[in-house]
Amino acid sequence: GAVVSQHPSRVICKSGTSVKIECRSLDFQATTMFWYRQFPKKSLMLMATSNEGSKATYEQGVEKDKFLINHASLTLSTLTVTSAHPEDSSFYICSARREVNTGELFFGEGSRLTVL
Amino acid sequence: QKEVEQDPGPLSVPEGAIVSLNCTYSNSAFQYFMWYRQYSRKGPELLMYTYSSGNKEDGRFTAQVDKSSKYISLFIRDSQPSDSATYLCAMSARAAGNKLTFGGGTRVLVKP
Numbered sequence: 664g665a666v667v668s669q670h671p672s673r674v675i676c677k678s679g680t681s682v683k684i685e686c687r688s689l690d691f692q693a694t695t696m697f698w699y700r701q702f703p704k705k706s707l708m709l710m711a712t713s714n715e716g717s718k719a720t721y722e723q724g725v726e727k728d729k730f731l732i733n734h735a736s737l738t739l740s741t742l743t744v745t746s747a748h749p750e751d752s753s754f755y756i757c758s759a760r761r762e763v764n765t766g767e768l769f770f771g772e773g774s775r776l777t778v779l
Numbered sequence: 780q781k782e783v784e785q786d787p788g789p790l791s792v793p794e795g796a797i798v799s800l801n802c803t804y805s806n807s808a809f810q811y812f813m814w815y816r817q818y819s820r821k822g823p824e825l826l827m828y829t830y831s832s833g834n835k836e837d838g839r840f841t842a843q844v845d846k847s848s849k850y851i852s853l854f855i856r857d858s859q860p861s862d863s864a865t866y867l868c869a870m871s872a873r874a875a876g877n878k879l880t881f882g883g884g885t886r887v888l889v890k891p
Binding site: 705760768769 | 876
């Protein structure tokens, strides 16, 4: 299957600082990437859709100023958690679609953020 | 009522048994159906991808989609302890931008 790489896999930061998470599609170009958040023992919650060369589309209830998304190239999307607080601690997962007109979605390994 | 329903389990089976998982859904527009396996603290791994109704087999895995009943299944034959994980069903509709809707996940435990 297609490979989506995410970095870092784990990050610990102090409250008030910003953290950037990178998502790369390694063997295909992805015009669209998706960012999810997952709480313990819960399913994935879609945060936003990242479109190459344009602004991200955020789901209802997700603060766009808190979670900055940049999709600067066809293989890289970044999520920046700004002014992080302990309630932002979570598992963040990106995904990408290899072919535009299919539903097949490949996920990264996830990034665990802990805000102290 | 959730758009996609999935029994959370846990589902415990002995090694070598068949694991049977299923999801029901309410949105008749769904046309792409996927099963993911997720180990603890890892991202979901795509196991099976099916378009519309029918069966698909890949190694020990068989996926079935019955759109008339709005019901999908995943069967795992000859289960191994390494199959112990959470299994998520997901589905999407092209008309909705292929945005995935997930089930809540079923935790599976295969006992040696």
